Amino acid sequence: MLTISNLHASVEEKEILRGVNLTVKAGEVHAIMGPNGSGKSTLASVLAGKSDYDVTEGSVDFDGKDLLELDPEERAAEGLFLAFQYPVEIPGVTNTYFLRSAVNSIRKYRGQVDISAKDFMALVKVKAAMMELDPSMLSRSVNEGFSGGEKKRNEIFQMAVLEPKLCVLDETDSGLDIDALKVVANGVNALRSPERATLVITHYQRLLDYIVPDFVHVLVDGRIVKSGGKELAFELEAKGYDFIKEELAAKA
Amino acid sequence: MNSLLNTPTDPFVDGYAAIKPLLDIEGLPFFSSLREQAIRSYQEFGIPTRRDEEFKYTSLRALQEKKFKFGFGANVDREDLVNFTLGLIEAFTVSFVNGQYAPELSSHDHLPKGTYVGTASEAPTELHGAIEAQFGKIASLQGRLGSTNDERFVALNTAYLGEAAVVYIPKGKTFGQPIHLQYITSDVSNGTYSTPRVLIILEENAEAKVIESFVTLKGFGFTCPVTEVRLAASARLEHTRYQDESLDSTHVSNTYIYQETKSIYTSNNINFGGEVARNDINAFVDGEYCETWLNSANVGLGNQVIDNHTRIDHAKPNCQSFEVYKTILKDKAEGVFNGKIFVYEDAQKTDAKQTNQAILLSPTATMNTKPQLEIFADDVKCTHGATIGQLSEDALFYLRARGVEKSRAESLLVYAFAAEVLEKIQVPAVKDALEARLFDKLA
Ligand SMILES: Nc1ncnc2c1ncn2[C@@H]1O[C@H](COP(=O)(O)OP(=O)(O)OP(=O)(O)O)[C@@H](O)[C@H]1O
Ligand SMILES: [Mg+2]
Numbered sequence: 001m002l003t004i005s006n007l008h009a010s011v012e013e014k015e016i017l018r019g020v021n022l023t024v025k026a027g028e029v030h031a032i033m034g035p036n037g038s039g040k041s042t043l044a045s046v047l048a049g050k051s052d053y054d055v056t057e058g059s060v061d062f063d064g065k066d067l068l069e070l071d072p073e074e075r076a077a078e079g080l081f082l083a084f085q086y087p088v089e090i091p092g093v094t095n096t097y098f099l100r101s102a103v104n105s106i107r108k109y110r111g112q113v114d115i116s117a118k119d120f121m122a123l124v125k126v127k128a129a130m131m132e133l134d135p136s137m138l139s140r141s142v143n144e145g146f147s148g149g150e151k152k153r154n155e156i157f158q159m160a161v162l163e164p165k166l167c168v169l170d171e172t173d174s175g176l177d178i179d180a181l182k183v184v185a186n187g188v189n190a191l192r193s194p195e196r197a198t199l200v201i202t203h204y205q206r207l208l209d210y211i212v213p214d215f216v217h218v219l220v221d222g223r224i225v226k227s228g229g230k231e232l233a234f235e236l237e238a239k240g241y242d243f244i245k246e247e248l249a250a251k252a
Numbered sequence: 253m254n255s256l257l258n259t260p261t262d263p264f265v266d267g268y269a270a271i272k273p274l275l276d277i278e279g280l281p282f283f284s285s286l287r288e289q290a291i292r293s294y295q296e297f298g299i300p301t302r303r304d305e306e307f308k309y310t311s312l313r314a315l316q317e318k319k320f321k322f323g324f325g326a327n328v329d330r331e332d333l334v335n336f337t338l339g340l341i342e343a344f345t346v347s348f349v350n351g352q353y354a355p356e357l358s359s360h361d362h363l364p365k366g367t368y369v370g371t372a373s374e375a376p377t378e379l380h381g382a383i384e385a386q387f388g389k390i391a392s393l394q395g396r397l398g399s400t401n402d403e404r405f406v407a408l409n410t411a412y413l414g415e416a417a418v419v420y421i422p423k424g425k426t427f428g429q430p431i432h433l434q435y436i437t438s439d440v441s442n443g444t445y446s447t448p449r450v451l452i453i454l455e456e457n458a459e460a461k462v463i464e465s466f467v468t469l470k471g472f473g474f475t476c477p478v479t480e481v482r483l484a485a486s487a488r489l490e491h492t493r494y495q496d497e498s499l500d501s502t503h504v505s506n507t508y509i510y511q512e513t514k515s516i517y518t519s520n521n522i523n524f525g526g527e528v529a530r531n532d533i534n535a536f537v538d539g540e541y542c543e544t545w546l547n548s549a550n551v552g553l554g555n556q557v558i559d560n561h562t563r564i565d566h567a568k569p570n571c572q573s574f575e576v577y578k579t580i581l582k583d584k585a586e587g588v589f590n591g592k593i594f595v596y597e598d599a600q601k602t603d604a605k606q607t608n609q610a611i612l613l614s615p616t617a618t619m620n621t622k623p624q625l626e627i628f629a630d631d632v633k634c635t636h637g638a639t640i641g642q643l644s645e646d647a648l649f650y651l652r653a654r655g656v657e658k659s660r661a662e663s664l665l666v667y668a669f670a671a672e673v674l675e676k677i678q679v680p681a682v683k684d685a686l687e688a689r690l691f692d693k694l695a
Contacts, residue, residue, distance in 0.1 A: 005353070016544075048649075048653045049652075049653070050649055051649075063561070069651070071658065072649060072652040072653050073652045073653075073656060073657050073661075074659065075653075076652070076653055076655035077655050082653055082655075084650070087650075088646045088647050088650040089647075090647050090651070090665070090668060091649065091668065091672045092665055092667070092669060092670075092671040092672035093665070093667075093668040094677070096653070098651070098656075098664075099654075100657050101651075101656050101660065101664065102651075102654040102655045103655075105655045105656045105657050105660065106655040109655070112395075138425025141672075142650075142666075154456055158654065162655070174678050
């Protein structure tokens with residue numbers, strides 16, 4: 001589904017991604033871990049199409065399409081979803097209005113007619129209940145005044161409504177209490193299917209107890225330096241990143 | 253003398269002698285002497301030019317050039333009201349056409365005892381004393397710190413004072429319905445001018461929601477309204493003014509508020525119309541523990557000029573004021589915001605917060621911002637912030653990352669920027685209608 005080859009990206013002349021290679025197949029869950037500042041959010045942003053980053057080398061294939069050639073909204077319409085590490089507050093736009101615009105824009109891209117108000121409300125109701133989202137939050141402005149945890153929950157709620165093919169979660173677990181973590185994990189797992197894939201960026205093994213990955217990758221200094229199964233997450237939790245850095249130093 | 257100095261004559265002075273007797277038939281008898289004094293004060297200053305500091309960015313040349321004529325009645329039918337955003341809202345309505353009272357477009361429902369909403373001349377005699385005691389007294393900067401000479405349009409309004417609208421809510425009463433004062437220009441002479449006048453008195457612990465709307469049915473005009481508001485102790489007023497006159501009209505308004513202890517005044521100042529729209533809102537806070545909220549949303553397209561001047565005088569301690577002014581400008585539109593806050597020596601513990609934000613959607617649109625904080629007390633919290641810019645890149649990316657097309661995401665954000673102000677309006681029908689109008693204006 002997703003093939004990232006030798007991806008290099010920089011911001012303001014500073015190279016942050018320095019040759020990322022990653023292949024994600026339909027049905028798989030991949031976790032990306034790595035120290036602060038190693039480039040995890042940058043990778044997520046480049047995938048979503050944020051214009052602050054210059055891709056200097058490499059390519060990204062998303063189900064046969066050259067992802068880097070698409071506008072952010074086209075990527076979303078093709079089925080890519082990024083749950084932001086820092087969701088943006090948008091005063092004056094209600095959650096419902098925003099989501100309906102998103103749903104209809106995506107439908108338009110796919111040549112479908114607008115969803116009826118009734119069907120949309122029904123859909124939103126089901127998903128809000130699943131995410132245990134207080135209905136009053138739907139009529140509030142997008143993320144405005146939401147607590148840290150509410151913002152994260154709202155991201156996964158949006159994801160549940162949009163039903164993307166590839167879900168990229170950037171530290172969705174940070175700021176969540178234990179109960180919220182389970183709700184969010186349930187939301188993510190509810191979307192798991194043989195046609196979909198998930199890329200989870202996290203610092204903590206704990207989330208991976210709930211969203212069990214098929215593969216774990218370690219990103220250091222803009223490169224994936226180690227990959228393994230879910231046991232790698234336990235090893236990292238126990239030993240920290242130093243042992244990987246030592247391995248690397250030994251190889252060099 | 254004018255010809256010696258080779259300055260153009262003032263159209264508002266030249267025709268005055270002929271119009272004065274017609275004005276004297278209207279309103280209450282004491283108006284007559286106010287008019288006489290006012291024409292003299294107006295004459296001293298005349299139409300401002302851009303050399304006048306308070307009108308630096310806003311040309312009122314149209315007043316000299318467009319040969320506006322004094323507005324006499326015109327026929328406006330109930331069916332015409334559908335043309336106006338707020339024409340059909342449910343409210344206790346008092347309408348004026350070209351400055352003349354229009355009983356056929358006004359409410360005649362029974363008013364609760366002691367409450368009055370209507371024209372000055374029809375006010376019950378027991379209210380005449382209260383009206384005369386306040387009328388013309390609130391709209392003055394006499395004796396204020398750093399007084400400026402921008403009272404000339406108050407003088408012009410008073411010189412041409414015809415009928416006035418009066419809202420009087422007695423002690424402890426809440427007026428349940430919104431009150432709508434509707435000013436319609438229906439041009440009869442290729443440029444019609446009118447001078448709407450309003451006096452709002454809320455006695456102790458009284459509450460009301462008043463909407464003033466200024467709209468054009470046809471043609472163009474010069475509207476020069478003055479509204480005086482007096483809030484006694486613990487009174488609460490939501491005061492929405494919606495200006496959406498035709499795009500070749502000139503609008504120069506003055507709103508003066510006088511607040512006593514613990515009163516709460518909220519202004520929602522909405523401007524979508526006018527070739528030139530200039531509003532002065534001056535609140536004199538003369539009691540402790542008051543709140544003053546000044547909210548404003550403005551949209552200027554084409555060659556529109558929208559100029560808002562606000563002034564809050566904090567004369568007593570322990571008061572709060574919150575000011576949020578937002579302006580969207582496109583094409584060659586120009587915006588002006590001048591926000592003065594005076595904190596008097598006695599006004600310790602004043603908490604004043606002023607924000608002014610503008611979004612420029614074209615490189616040719618301009619915004620001039622001047623916050624002016626003058627603080628003479630030492631234990632106060634005063635902040636001001638101004639941003640002039642484009643849309644937030646982060647918000648735009650967030651919307652696009654969810655699939656919303658760029659152009660749609662942009663218009664959504666522009667809309668939201670102003671809608672945030674409209675959302676605060678506490679009369680749902682007014683809020684909804686203005687949001688829909690905003691949407692159309694930006695489309
Ligand atoms: N827009 C930007 N401008 C300048 N520097 C940036 C920008 N975005 C990212 N960087 C820098 O790139 C590096 C990688 O940042 P990134 O946010 O991708 O790290 P991360 O792995 O997500 O870290 P964390 O675990 O703390 O979230 C950091 O040094 C960061 O300061
Ligand atoms: Mg990050």
